[in-house]
Amino acid sequence: xxxxxxxxxxxxxxxxxxxxxxxxxxxxxxxxxxxxxxxxxxxxxxxxxxxxxxxxxxxxxxxxxxxxxxxxxxxxxxxxxxxxxxxxxxxxxxxxxxxxxxxxxxxxxxxxxxxxxxxxxxxxxxxxxxxxxxxxxxxxxxxxxxxxxxxxxxxxxxxxxxxxxxxxxxxxxxxxxxxxxxxxxxxxxxxxxxxxxxxxxxxxxxxxxxxxxxxxxxxxxxxxxxxxxxxxxxxxxxxxxxxxxxxxxxxxxxxxxxxxxxxxxxxxxxxxxxxxxxxxxxxxxxxxxxxxxxxxxxxxxxxxxxxxxxxxxxxxxxxxxxxxxxxxxxxxxxxxxxxxxxxxxxxxxxxxxxxxxxxxxxxxxxxxxxxxxxxxxxxxxxxxxxxxxxxxxxxxxxxxxxxxxxxxxxxxxxxxxxxxxxxxxxxxxxxxxxxxxxxxxxxxxxxxxxxxxxxxxxxxxxxxxxxxxxxxxxxxxxxxxxxxxxxxxxxxxxxxxxxxx
Amino acid sequence: xxxxxxxxxxxxxxxxxxxxxxxxxxxxxxxxxxxxxxxxxxxxxxxxxxxxxxxxxxxxxxxxxxxxxxxxxxxxxxxxxxxxxxxxxxxxxxxxxxxxxxxxxxxxxxxxxxxxxxxxxxxxxxxxxxxxxxxxxxxxxxxxxxxxxxxxxxxxxxxxxxxxxxxxxxxxxxxxxxxxxxxxxxxxxxxxxxxxxxxxxxxxxxxxxxxxxxxxxxxxxxxxxxxxxxxxxxxxxxxxxxxxxxxxxxxxxxxxxxxxxxxxxxxxxxxxxxxxxxxxxxxxxxxxxxxxxxxxxxxxxxxxxxxxxxxxxxxxxxxxxxxxxxxxxxxxxxxxxxxxxxxxxxxxxxxxxxxxxxxxxxxxxxxxxxxxxxxxxxxxxxxxxxxxxxxxxxxxxxxxx
Numbered sequence: 030x031x032x033x034x035x036x037x038x039x040x041x042x043x044x045x046x047x048x049x050x051x052x053x054x055x056x057x058x059x060x061x062x063x064x065x066x067x068x069x070x071x072x073x074x075x076x077x078x079x080x081x082x083x084x085x086x087x088x089x090x091x092x093x094x095x096x097x098x099x100x101x102x103x104x105x106x107x108x109x110x111x112x113x114x115x116x117x118x119x120x121x122x123x124x125x126x127x128x129x130x131x132x133x134x135x136x137x138x139x140x141x142x143x144x145x146x147x148x149x150x151x152x153x154x155x156x157x158x159x160x161x162x163x164x165x166x167x168x169x170x171x172x173x174x175x176x177x178x179x180x181x182x183x184x185x186x187x188x189x190x191x192x193x194x195x196x197x198x199x200x201x202x203x204x205x206x207x208x209x210x211x212x213x214x215x216x217x218x219x220x221x222x223x224x225x226x227x228x229x230x231x232x233x234x235x236x237x238x239x240x241x242x243x244x245x246x247x248x249x250x251x252x253x254x255x256x257x258x259x260x261x262x263x264x265x266x267x268x269x270x271x272x273x274x275x276x277x278x279x280x281x282x283x284x285x286x287x288x289x290x291x292x293x294x295x296x297x298x299x300x301x302x303x304x305x306x307x308x309x310x311x312x313x314x315x316x317x318x319x320x321x322x323x324x325x326x327x328x329x330x331x332x333x334x335x336x337x338x339x340x341x342x343x344x345x346x347x348x349x350x351x352x353x354x355x356x357x358x359x360x361x362x363x364x365x366x367x368x369x370x371x372x373x374x375x376x377x378x379x380x381x382x383x384x385x386x387x388x389x390x391x392x393x394x395x396x397x398x399x400x401x402x403x404x405x406x407x408x409x410x411x412x413x414x415x416x417x418x419x420x421x422x423x424x425x426x427x428x429x430x431x432x433x434x435x436x437x438x439x440x441x442x443x444x445x446x447x448x449x450x451x452x453x454x455x456x457x458x459x460x461x462x463x464x465x466x467x468x469x470x471x472x473x474x475x476x477x478x479x480x481x482x483x484x485x486x487x488x489x490x491x492x493x494x495x496x497x498x499x500x501x502x503x504x505x506x507x508x509x510x511x512x513x514x515x516x517x518x519x520x521x522x523x524x525x526x527x528x529x530x
Numbered sequence: 531x532x533x534x535x536x537x538x539x540x541x542x543x544x545x546x547x548x549x550x551x552x553x554x555x556x557x558x559x560x561x562x563x564x565x566x567x568x569x570x571x572x573x574x575x576x577x578x579x580x581x582x583x584x585x586x587x588x589x590x591x592x593x594x595x596x597x598x599x600x601x602x603x604x605x606x607x608x609x610x611x612x613x614x615x616x617x618x619x620x621x622x623x624x625x626x627x628x629x630x631x632x633x634x635x636x637x638x639x640x641x642x643x644x645x646x647x648x649x650x651x652x653x654x655x656x657x658x659x660x661x662x663x664x665x666x667x668x669x670x671x672x673x674x675x676x677x678x679x680x681x682x683x684x685x686x687x688x689x690x691x692x693x694x695x696x697x698x699x700x701x702x703x704x705x706x707x708x709x710x711x712x713x714x715x716x717x718x719x720x721x722x723x724x725x726x727x728x729x730x731x732x733x734x735x736x737x738x739x740x741x742x743x744x745x746x747x748x749x750x751x752x753x754x755x756x757x758x759x760x761x762x763x764x765x766x767x768x769x770x771x772x773x774x775x776x777x778x779x780x781x782x783x784x785x786x787x788x789x790x791x792x793x794x795x796x797x798x799x800x801x802x803x804x805x806x807x808x809x810x811x812x813x814x815x816x817x818x819x820x821x822x823x824x825x826x827x828x829x830x831x832x833x834x835x836x837x838x839x840x841x842x843x844x845x846x847x848x849x850x851x852x853x854x855x856x857x858x859x860x861x862x863x864x865x866x867x868x869x870x871x872x873x874x875x876x877x878x879x880x881x882x883x884x885x886x887x888x889x890x891x892x893x894x895x896x897x898x899x900x901x902x903x904x905x906x907x908x909x910x911x912x913x914x915x916x917x918x919x920x921x922x923x924x925x926x927x928x929x930x931x
Contacts, residue, residue, distance in 0.1 A: 154681065154896055154899045154900060154903070155600075155601030155602075155603055155606065155608060155899075156680075156681040156896070157601075158600040158601055158608075158678060158679075159599055159600050159601060161597065162595075162597035162598070162599075163595055163599050163602075164594055164595050164597070165592050165593070165594055165595060166592045166595070166602060166717075167592075168589055168590075168591075175597065218597075219594060220594075221594070222594065384594075
């Protein structure tokens with residue numbers, strides 16, 4: 030008679046922990062430790078080497094990775110072999126059987142998971158290389174990727190296009206929320222945190238620089254859930270933005286540029302500012318002859334009409350602005366284009382931001398990003414219902430990082446005006462939050478993103494305080510969200526969670 | 531499905547429940563995680579997500595990185611540089627013979643350098659104020675024919691002074707901590723520091739094993755043929771073969787290094803970028819690689835090779851004859867007297883060639899990184915205290931036939 034040991038997950042949290050780490054690339058020493066622990070736990074003598082251990086993979090529950098072997102005699106061989114060959118061992122010679130079933134509940138010190146995650150990252154060879162120039166990485170998973178200038182063909186009408194220079198670009202991509210990408214224009218290679226950047230002034234970019242992707246992003250097969258590969262993600266997102274097609278949405282950045290340049294244009298008419306900002310002067314005063322070089326089909330009538338609109342800048346439609354901008358920029362050489370954006374950064378200080386400020390803004394909301402990621406994980410499980418609420422009093426947990434919400438805030442308000450609002454309400458943050466929570470309880474029409482038991486409402490408030498302390502932006506965000514819920518949550522299917530109904 | 535992370539007395543737990551509305555709460559100060567579920571699928575997914583969430587590629591401030599950074603983890607940085615001219619400084623003496631580096635004659639060479647790959651292992655520690663200090667610990671340099679595009683790409687040896695044969699730089703010495711600490715305390719600072727270690731710290735004749743490889747890896751024509759026509763030696767091979775070179779298995783003299791560098795200087799960036807540079811060894815030196823190889827394959831090789839076995843016997847003067855010590859059964863052979871060690875009459879070079887150690891093959895990024903990790907990260911065993919979980923366990927011991 031042989032002894033047969035069976036261990037269920039709820040009975041053996043430590044071993045389930047080991048099984049996690051095994052699948053994630055644990056070292057031989059680590060597995061040896063696991064075996065040593067098994068021996069210790071089950072009172073096996075040092076000489077008792079006839080034990081079979083079966084690890085079921087925690088991470089891929091449909092693909093049970095097995096690890097068979099004996100403790101001493103075959104351990105060394107087993108650890109040096111791959112799993113397939115281990116499975117070929119004659120099981121009948123292994124009468125002692127320890128089976129780890131990690132299906133149910135378990136308790137693990139998170140610090141150990143974190144430690145192991147770090148350790149795994151140490152032991153894994155980085156093979157997904159970064160794209161050309163990653164210039165900064167933030168702890169919350171934001172990567173800043175720089176790209177040198179290149180020429181871009183932009184359609185002006187359905188049948189014709191012009192070539193314009195894209196200046197130096199800086200793209201911010203978030204590892205945890207991959208479609209949360211930002212695009213900025215720079216006039217030179219990044220050298221210091223004080224270098225100025227503009228949010229991309231081309232279409233479909235929010236005031237914050239965030240890219241508004243079209244649905245073609247997903248049609249083209251962009252995979253949100255596979256292992257993160259920055260080179261692939263950057264390439265996909267950048268090309269999608271450049272080639273995915275633009276519409277006239279979100280012309281605010283260009284509008285800001287034109288608006289801030291209005292006084293400049295007036296001065297220009299009075300023959301001022303030529304010396305200080307020669308490229309902006311040229312931008313607003315491209316000759317018909319120059320424009321015809323890059324766009325031969327331009328008629329005198331069309332040119333004159335454009336210039337009439339330029340002189341009355343704010344009457345221009347988004348379409349007019351873009352048409353003029355692309356035609357004007359097509360007359361610029363690369364050097365002139367870079368100089369133009371440099372001058373715009375200096376002249377239109379309301380839209381230009383330093384690289385340091387951009388990274389600071391995108392540094393906040395670490396936990397919010399985690400939440401987004403977490404929900405993604407939940408939603409990937411088809412059998413989990415998010416709608417089943419069993420008699421719990423709920424409050425809404427606000428996730429300001431949610432794109433709809435964040436975008437609305439950024440698109441509707443320039444940074445200066447939002448700062449002004451914040452300054453008036455930041456001293457009443459507590460009141461706003463309490464008010465928000467109180468009213469949210471009774472608000473049955475919201476499409477709450479996340480709900481939390483009231484029993485932990487204090488902790489929730491703590492989170493919000495934390496965020497406010499970090500960014501101070503959320504006070505305004507909260508207020509606006511609360512007052513205009515329906516305006517800010519557009520797609521009800523953005524999340525499956527229906528919240529309070 | 532709910533996922534809650536709850537904080538109690540500075541300990542935070544995660545609770546996952548099926549059939550409960552969605553909830554999730556996270557705080558930065560998390561100590562423990564607890565999942566409860568009756569649905570295995572969700573639970574697995576959540577833990578997977580949890581681990582993904584908390585696994586960050588780099589938890590340290592990066593600062594503004596230079597272009598060419600390919601990967602950053604919590605322990606390693608990989609970056610590449612395009613071909614460029616670099617100045618190499620050599621004091622033609624061993625370190626022990628250099629009393630005052632300032633007064634020594636320094637030879638300088640302006641070398642065209644092909645694509646370079648740097649792998650930095652860096653460390654972190656806390657200063658007295660609790661601030662994290664980042665510092666380079668080990669630096670590897672390899673040459674490449676192009677930028678690095680995949681993990682199986684071949685890397686080549688940089689035949690420079692003060693590098694070990696596996697590509698690891700012999701760390702420079704600093705006269706003060708200020709020299710060591712003057713870099714920004716970021717990943718960018720680590721890169722800058724490591725780059726200076728390689729190119730701006732000077733070199734001497736302490737470690738000439740890589741320049742030596744330029745001679746040895748292309749000069750074993752009795753045993754194997756290496757096409758040297760696409761190397762730096764294509765015009766100078768005859769000179770090398772004719773001269774009485776001052777090199778041994780471990781060391782080459784300054785004349786050889788001077789010749790190498792002066793020859794090297796004459797080529798263009800384009801030419802050196804297409805050269806077949808020597809291959810790195812797995813360990814720090816050729817003889818270490820050879821020893822490991824012998825341990826693995828020599829006994830097997832003896833079975834197929836026709837060899838004579840002899841022993842180096844003692845001489846008994848009284849008896850006027852050879853004698854051999856008695857073999858002690860409980861003592862490993864390596865600890866027995868040398869007279870018991872068999873000497874095989876085998877051409878070692880032939881053995882290396884026959885067993886594919888020679889000619890040395892280029893190493894890949896993946897293989898060189900693997901060995902670098904093993905060399906630089908000591909295994910840590912202290913993961914979990916089993917006693918911590920003792921009370922939680924309920925063993926089900928089943929008896930079966």
